[in-house]
Amino acid sequence: MMALIETNLPALQVVLPLVAAPVCAMLGRGSRSWAFATAVSWLTFLVALSLFAKTFGGTIISYEMGGWAPPIGIEYRVDVLNAFVLMIVSGMAAIVLPYARRSVAAEIPAERQSFFYTAFLLCLTGLLGVTITGDAFNVFVFLEISSLSTYALVASGAWRNKRALTAAYNYLIMGTVGATFFVIGIGMLYMVTGTLNMADLAVRIAAHGDSSTVHMGFVFILIGIGLKLAMFPLHLWLPNAYSFAPSAVTAFLAATATKVAVYVMLRFMFTVFGFDYEFQAATLEMVVLPLAILAMFAASLVAIFQDDLKRMLAYSSVAQIGYILLGLAFLTDTGLTATIIHLFNHAVTKGALFMVAGCYVLMAGTSSISGLRGVGRDMPWTTAAFVVAGFSLIGLPLTVGFISKWYLVQAALELGWWPVALLIMASSLLAIVYVWRVVETAYLQPAPEGVTRKEAPPSMLIPVWILVAMSIWFGINAMTTSAAASRGGNMLIGSSQILWED
Amino acid sequence: MPELGTPALVYAIAALIVPFIRHNTLRQVFLLAVPVFGLLVFWQLPYGTYGNINLMNMHVGLMRLDALSYVFGLIFSLAAFLSLLYAWHVRDTIQQVATLLYAGAGIGAVFAADLVTLFVFWEGTAIASVFLIWARRTEGAYATGMRYLIIQVGSGVILLAGIILYYRETGTIAFSQMELGSPATWAIFLAFGIKCAFPLLHNWLQDAYPAATITGTVTLSAFTTKLAVYALARGFPGTELLIYIGVTMTLFPVFFAAIENNLRRVLAYSLNNQLGFMVVGVGIGTPLALNGTVAHAFCHILYKALLFMSVGAVMYRTGTSKASELGGLYKSMPLTMIFCIVGAMSISAFPLFSGFISKSLILSASADTGYFFVWLALVVASVGVLEHSGIKIPYFTFFAHDAGHRVKEAPFHMLLAMGITAALCVGLGVFPSLLYGILPYEVEYTPYTTTHVVTQLQLLLFAGLAFAVLMRTGLYPAEFRSVNLDFDWVYRRMLPAIVGGIRHAVTSTWRFAARVTLHRVDRMMIGIYRAHGPQGPLARTWPTGSMVLWIAVLLGMTLVLTYI
Amino acid sequence: MTPPVSEDRKDMPLIARLLSGVDKPRNVTRIFYVLIAFCVALGLADFLYHKHSYFEVEDYPLVYGIFGFVVYGAVIFIAKGLRLIVRRPEDYYEPLATDTEDERAAGSDADATGGRPNA
Structure with missing residues (x-):
C-alpha cells in the first residue's frame, strides 16, 4: 500500500484535491465541507512535503500519466524547483483553510459555503497541476482550471461588496486574454516542433534553429504569463480582484497564484527556450528589467496613497513581483536564487499580511486604513502580527524579506549593476512609508468614539502567527530555503544554454 | 551572572516586562535595576568576544569586550541609570x-x-x-520625529549598503579599523558621519533634541552621537580628514548657539561642538588623542546630561525652556542652579571639573603632533563653549532679568539625579586618575600643571570679563522669540519648494498633454465600454481596456525587439 | 514686561536667601570689580612661573587672557552679524515644528504656567 502511494505521489498531488472537489460540493453544510477541504489540503501538503524531501537532494521524478510514455503521453516532472513551489502552494492552502472558517462564515451565506470550498479545492488543483506537469498544453489546461475557479472565488466576495462582481468580470476578461496569448504561443511552438512535452520542446527548439515563429511563440508566452503574474503594467486586474475577493481567498491567491505564474515563466524561459538565441536575453534585459524596476517604484508609490488596506497590500504585491522579475532578468545564479527564495518569502509575508487584513475585516468591519485608528489597542495580537510581517515586507534584518533583498542586491552587484542595487534599496524606503502609515494609524491615533472591536479569534490568529513565526524563523535560519532556491536556480541555469556566459 | 551574549538582551527583555508591571513604584525600581543588571553582564568578564554565532556563513559576535568598548559600555550604563532616575516621575509606558x-x-x-x-x-x-x-504627542513633534527618523534610518541604510560592499570586497564583516578609499568604506564613513552630526549632516540634532520630552532629551543626549564617536574611533582612527571635519564642527555651532533662544537647542548646538573635539581626537589618532576622545566622551555624557537635566528641571517647573521667557530663577530653584553651574563649569573646562581633564588630552595631542591651526581653532572653540554653555545657559535661566516665575524647587528625584551627576563631574575633575585608569591606551598624562591651570583660568576669566563688559555696555545680543535658519532650511524649505514647483510644472504639462491625446482615445474607448460593464463605480474605470492597450504596446515592443 | 514681584524672602529656600540681591545693580558692579581683580592677579601670575609651552606664541605673558577676551568679543559680534541673516519669525516652519507650540506638552508639571504658545 505504502509503496503504491509512494510511486504515485506526483499523481496524488493533483488528483487528491481534484477528486475531493466534487465530493466537497456534495457534503452540503458549511462546516462539514470546510472540515473536509481542510483535511484534504493537509493531505495535499503532506504529499508536497514528501515530494520536496525526495527531490531536495537533486533527484528528478518523472511520472507518466496513465502509463503513456512521453512525449505522446502527459508527463509529470518533479524536481527541487517545482517541489518547492508545490510546497508553498499546498502549505499556504493548509494554513489558509483553518483560518478561512470564521472569515468565510461571515462573508458567504451558509448554503453557498460548500461551493466556495469546492471552488477553493479546484483552484488548488489547478495551481498544483500547473506546477507539477511537464507538458506545455497541460499547463494551459490547469491554468484554466485555476483561473476559472479563481474568478468564481473572487466573485463570491459579492455578498460583502457588489463591486466584487465587476472585479471578477474584469479579471475574467483579462485572464482569458492572457490565457489566449499563452495558448497561441504554445500553438506556435507546436507548429515548429510538433511536440508539447517541455523537455522534448527544449531539445527540438535548440535543434530547430532561429525562426520568426519561435520568436512569436516566445513573445506570446511572455505576455500571456506576464499577465497572469501581474507584471507591471499588466497588473490592472490584480488590485480590484484582491481587494474585493473574500479575505481568505485574497490571502491564498496573493501567496500562491502569482507565484505559480512566475514558476511557469521560469520554466518556459529557462528550460523550454533555454536562451539559445540572443533575442530572448535582449527581451528580458530591455523589456522585463525596466518594467520590473518601474513596478518596484510605481506600484509602491500607488500603495502609499491607498486608503484601503487590502488594496494597498495588493499594490505592494505588484511591486514585490517587480523584485521577483528583477532577479529573473539578471539571468545569473544569484539572481535566480533571489527570485526563487522570494517566491517563498513573499508568500509567507504577504499571506500573513492579507490574513491580518482579513482579521480586521471580520472584527473591525473595515479594511480602510482610516477606519483602523487605534486598532492596536483593541486588537493587539493582530496588529503586532502586522508590524512583524510589515518589517519583513520592508526587508529589515532577521526577517525573510531581508534574505530576499540580500540575494537580490548581491546579484545586482555581481553584475556590477550599481544603480540597480541602489534602486532596490531606495524602493525599500517606499515600503517603510506604506507600512508605517498603517502602524501609525493603528497605534498612535486615538480610536474613533463608540467603536467596539474585539481581538480576532484564535482560529484566525494561530494561522497568522504561524506565518509570522515562519517569516522570522526563515529570516534567521535560511539554510533550507536558500539551499532549495540555489539548487533550483542552478538547475534552471544548467538546463539552459546561456550564450554570453562564457 | 549567566553569560547572556550581550547586555542589550537584558534591556530588551526588561522592555517586554515593563508594560506588565502595574504598580508605579515597583515599575520604577525595576527600571532602575535594568542598567545595573546590564552592567553586571560584562562588568567582571575578561576581555574577549562573546555570543559568537554563525549566520549565513558570516561570523557574528554579539559582544566584543575590550578596553575601548568597555569604557563606552560603562558610561552608557551609567547614563541609562541616571536618565531613568531623572525620569522617575514619568508614567508614560511608551x-x-x-x-x-x-x-x-x-x-x-x-x-x-x-x-x-x-x-x-x-x-x-x-x-x-x-x-x-513622539511622546510629546503634538503635531510639530510628530513632524520633527519623522524628519529625525528618516535621517537616522537613512544613515542605517547607507551603513548597510557599505557593509554589503565591504563584505564583497574583503569577505569579512568583522568591525575593525578601515581605510577610506573604496565606496564601501566611504559609505560606512558617511553613515557614521550622519549619526555623528558632521557639518551639513548635523541638523537632525538641533531639530530633534529640543522637540523631545524633558526626560527624553536627557536620554537622547547620551547615546546616539557618542555611539557614532565610538564607531569612528573603532573604524577610522587616524583619518586626517576627520581632523578638519572635527574642527569645523567645533567652530560653527558656537555662533548659532550664541543667538539661539531655545536653551535646549543651545545645548544641542553645544553638543555638536563638543562632538567636534572628539572627532578631532579620532582624526589625530595617536594613543593620547584617542584616550582624549574616549575620556571626553565619558565626561561629556555626564556634564551634557547634567545641563539637559537642569534646563529640563526648569522646564518641568516653569513650562518653558526659552531664554526670553526665563530669568531670576535662582530665587526659586537654587539647587538646580548650583547643579547647572557645575555642569557649565565642567563643559567650559574649569580646573577641578571634568571637562578640564578630558579636553586637555585632545588639545595636547593636537599640539604634540604639530597641528598649530587645529590647536588654535580648538582654543577658539573652547572660548565659544564658555560663551554658550558656560555663561549663557546658567545666566539667562537663573539670573539676568527676573521673568517672575515663582515655582517650587525641582522634585527630589531630579535633584538626586543631578546631584549624582554633578558629584561625578567634580569627582572626575579632582581625581582624574579614576578615569585615566580605564582609558584604552597606557599614556602618562598630568593635567594639573601650573602652566595649564593658569593659562586655562586666564583664558576663561578674561573671556568672562569680555562678557561682563559687553553686558554693561549693552552690546550683548538680547534674546528674542525667533528661529534661526541653519542648513536644515535646505530640506525643510528649499527642496519642498523646488519639488512643489516641479510637480506643478509636470502636472500642468501632463494635464495638457493628456487632455489633447486622451480626449481622442477616450472617445473611441468610451464608445466600446459603454456596451460592457454593469453600473457602479468600477464601470466607469477602464482596467480591461487599458490593459489590452498595454498588452498591445508590450507585444509590439517585444516583437520589434526580436526583429532588430 | 512682567510686573515687579514683591520679594518675600521668607518664602525662598535657604541658599536663595543667601544669594538674594546678587542681581541688584550695586552688587553686580561689585562682582564686576572682583572679576577684574582676579584677571589682574592671573595676569601677574604669568610672570611668576616658568611656562611649558608647545608653541612660541604661548610664551608671551598674558597671551591667553588677551586671546580669550578678543575671541569672546569676536564670537559675539560675528554671531550678531549672523543673526541679521538667519533670524526668522518663530512660526517660520509652522506647522511642522515645535517652536511655537505650548512647550508644556514636553512633560512639564501640571502647575507650570510658562511655555505659552506664541500668538
Missing part, C-alpha cells in the same frame, strides 16, 4: 519602553564585534529613540 530599548541598542552597538550586529543595533537606536520625540 517612553519607559523606548528608553530601555534605546539604551539597550546603544550598548549593544558599542559591543558589536561585527558590522551586521552593529547595523541591527544602529537602526535599533534610531527606531527606539524616535518615540522619545
Whole structure:
C-alpha cells in the first residue's frame, strides 16, 4: 500500500484535491465541507512535503500519466524547483483553510459555503497541476482550471461588496486574454516542433534553429504569463480582484497564484527556450528589467496613497513581483536564487499580511486604513502580527524579506549593476512609508468614539502567527530555503544554454 | 551572572516586562535595576568576544569586550541609570519602553564585534529613540520625529549598503579599523558621519533634541552621537580628514548657539561642538588623542546630561525652556542652579571639573603632533563653549532679568539625579586618575600643571570679563522669540519648494498633454465600454481596456525587439 | 514686561536667601570689580612661573587672557552679524515644528504656567 502511494505521489498531488472537489460540493453544510477541504489540503501538503524531501537532494521524478510514455503521453516532472513551489502552494492552502472558517462564515451565506470550498479545492488543483506537469498544453489546461475557479472565488466576495462582481468580470476578461496569448504561443511552438512535452520542446527548439515563429511563440508566452503574474503594467486586474475577493481567498491567491505564474515563466524561459538565441536575453534585459524596476517604484508609490488596506497590500504585491522579475532578468545564479527564495518569502509575508487584513475585516468591519485608528489597542495580537510581517515586507534584518533583498542586491552587484542595487534599496524606503502609515494609524491615533472591536479569534490568529513565526524563523535560519532556491536556480541555469556566459 | 551574549538582551527583555508591571513604584525600581543588571553582564568578564554565532556563513559576535568598548559600555550604563532616575516621575509606558530599548541598542552597538550586529543595533537606536520625540504627542513633534527618523534610518541604510560592499570586497564583516578609499568604506564613513552630526549632516540634532520630552532629551543626549564617536574611533582612527571635519564642527555651532533662544537647542548646538573635539581626537589618532576622545566622551555624557537635566528641571517647573521667557530663577530653584553651574563649569573646562581633564588630552595631542591651526581653532572653540554653555545657559535661566516665575524647587528625584551627576563631574575633575585608569591606551598624562591651570583660568576669566563688559555696555545680543535658519532650511524649505514647483510644472504639462491625446482615445474607448460593464463605480474605470492597450504596446515592443 | 514681584524672602529656600540681591545693580558692579581683580592677579601670575609651552606664541605673558577676551568679543559680534541673516519669525516652519507650540506638552508639571504658545 505504502509503496503504491509512494510511486504515485506526483499523481496524488493533483488528483487528491481534484477528486475531493466534487465530493466537497456534495457534503452540503458549511462546516462539514470546510472540515473536509481542510483535511484534504493537509493531505495535499503532506504529499508536497514528501515530494520536496525526495527531490531536495537533486533527484528528478518523472511520472507518466496513465502509463503513456512521453512525449505522446502527459508527463509529470518533479524536481527541487517545482517541489518547492508545490510546497508553498499546498502549505499556504493548509494554513489558509483553518483560518478561512470564521472569515468565510461571515462573508458567504451558509448554503453557498460548500461551493466556495469546492471552488477553493479546484483552484488548488489547478495551481498544483500547473506546477507539477511537464507538458506545455497541460499547463494551459490547469491554468484554466485555476483561473476559472479563481474568478468564481473572487466573485463570491459579492455578498460583502457588489463591486466584487465587476472585479471578477474584469479579471475574467483579462485572464482569458492572457490565457489566449499563452495558448497561441504554445500553438506556435507546436507548429515548429510538433511536440508539447517541455523537455522534448527544449531539445527540438535548440535543434530547430532561429525562426520568426519561435520568436512569436516566445513573445506570446511572455505576455500571456506576464499577465497572469501581474507584471507591471499588466497588473490592472490584480488590485480590484484582491481587494474585493473574500479575505481568505485574497490571502491564498496573493501567496500562491502569482507565484505559480512566475514558476511557469521560469520554466518556459529557462528550460523550454533555454536562451539559445540572443533575442530572448535582449527581451528580458530591455523589456522585463525596466518594467520590473518601474513596478518596484510605481506600484509602491500607488500603495502609499491607498486608503484601503487590502488594496494597498495588493499594490505592494505588484511591486514585490517587480523584485521577483528583477532577479529573473539578471539571468545569473544569484539572481535566480533571489527570485526563487522570494517566491517563498513573499508568500509567507504577504499571506500573513492579507490574513491580518482579513482579521480586521471580520472584527473591525473595515479594511480602510482610516477606519483602523487605534486598532492596536483593541486588537493587539493582530496588529503586532502586522508590524512583524510589515518589517519583513520592508526587508529589515532577521526577517525573510531581508534574505530576499540580500540575494537580490548581491546579484545586482555581481553584475556590477550599481544603480540597480541602489534602486532596490531606495524602493525599500517606499515600503517603510506604506507600512508605517498603517502602524501609525493603528497605534498612535486615538480610536474613533463608540467603536467596539474585539481581538480576532484564535482560529484566525494561530494561522497568522504561524506565518509570522515562519517569516522570522526563515529570516534567521535560511539554510533550507536558500539551499532549495540555489539548487533550483542552478538547475534552471544548467538546463539552459546561456550564450554570453562564457 | 549567566553569560547572556550581550547586555542589550537584558534591556530588551526588561522592555517586554515593563508594560506588565502595574504598580508605579515597583515599575520604577525595576527600571532602575535594568542598567545595573546590564552592567553586571560584562562588568567582571575578561576581555574577549562573546555570543559568537554563525549566520549565513558570516561570523557574528554579539559582544566584543575590550578596553575601548568597555569604557563606552560603562558610561552608557551609567547614563541609562541616571536618565531613568531623572525620569522617575514619568508614567508614560511608551517612553519607559523606548528608553530601555534605546539604551539597550546603544550598548549593544558599542559591543558589536561585527558590522551586521552593529547595523541591527544602529537602526535599533534610531527606531527606539524616535518615540522619545513622539511622546510629546503634538503635531510639530510628530513632524520633527519623522524628519529625525528618516535621517537616522537613512544613515542605517547607507551603513548597510557599505557593509554589503565591504563584505564583497574583503569577505569579512568583522568591525575593525578601515581605510577610506573604496565606496564601501566611504559609505560606512558617511553613515557614521550622519549619526555623528558632521557639518551639513548635523541638523537632525538641533531639530530633534529640543522637540523631545524633558526626560527624553536627557536620554537622547547620551547615546546616539557618542555611539557614532565610538564607531569612528573603532573604524577610522587616524583619518586626517576627520581632523578638519572635527574642527569645523567645533567652530560653527558656537555662533548659532550664541543667538539661539531655545536653551535646549543651545545645548544641542553645544553638543555638536563638543562632538567636534572628539572627532578631532579620532582624526589625530595617536594613543593620547584617542584616550582624549574616549575620556571626553565619558565626561561629556555626564556634564551634557547634567545641563539637559537642569534646563529640563526648569522646564518641568516653569513650562518653558526659552531664554526670553526665563530669568531670576535662582530665587526659586537654587539647587538646580548650583547643579547647572557645575555642569557649565565642567563643559567650559574649569580646573577641578571634568571637562578640564578630558579636553586637555585632545588639545595636547593636537599640539604634540604639530597641528598649530587645529590647536588654535580648538582654543577658539573652547572660548565659544564658555560663551554658550558656560555663561549663557546658567545666566539667562537663573539670573539676568527676573521673568517672575515663582515655582517650587525641582522634585527630589531630579535633584538626586543631578546631584549624582554633578558629584561625578567634580569627582572626575579632582581625581582624574579614576578615569585615566580605564582609558584604552597606557599614556602618562598630568593635567594639573601650573602652566595649564593658569593659562586655562586666564583664558576663561578674561573671556568672562569680555562678557561682563559687553553686558554693561549693552552690546550683548538680547534674546528674542525667533528661529534661526541653519542648513536644515535646505530640506525643510528649499527642496519642498523646488519639488512643489516641479510637480506643478509636470502636472500642468501632463494635464495638457493628456487632455489633447486622451480626449481622442477616450472617445473611441468610451464608445466600446459603454456596451460592457454593469453600473457602479468600477464601470466607469477602464482596467480591461487599458490593459489590452498595454498588452498591445508590450507585444509590439517585444516583437520589434526580436526583429532588430 | 512682567510686573515687579514683591520679594518675600521668607518664602525662598535657604541658599536663595543667601544669594538674594546678587542681581541688584550695586552688587553686580561689585562682582564686576572682583572679576577684574582676579584677571589682574592671573595676569601677574604669568610672570611668576616658568611656562611649558608647545608653541612660541604661548610664551608671551598674558597671551591667553588677551586671546580669550578678543575671541569672546569676536564670537559675539560675528554671531550678531549672523543673526541679521538667519533670524526668522518663530512660526517660520509652522506647522511642522515645535517652536511655537505650548512647550508644556514636553512633560512639564501640571502647575507650570510658562511655555505659552506664541500668538
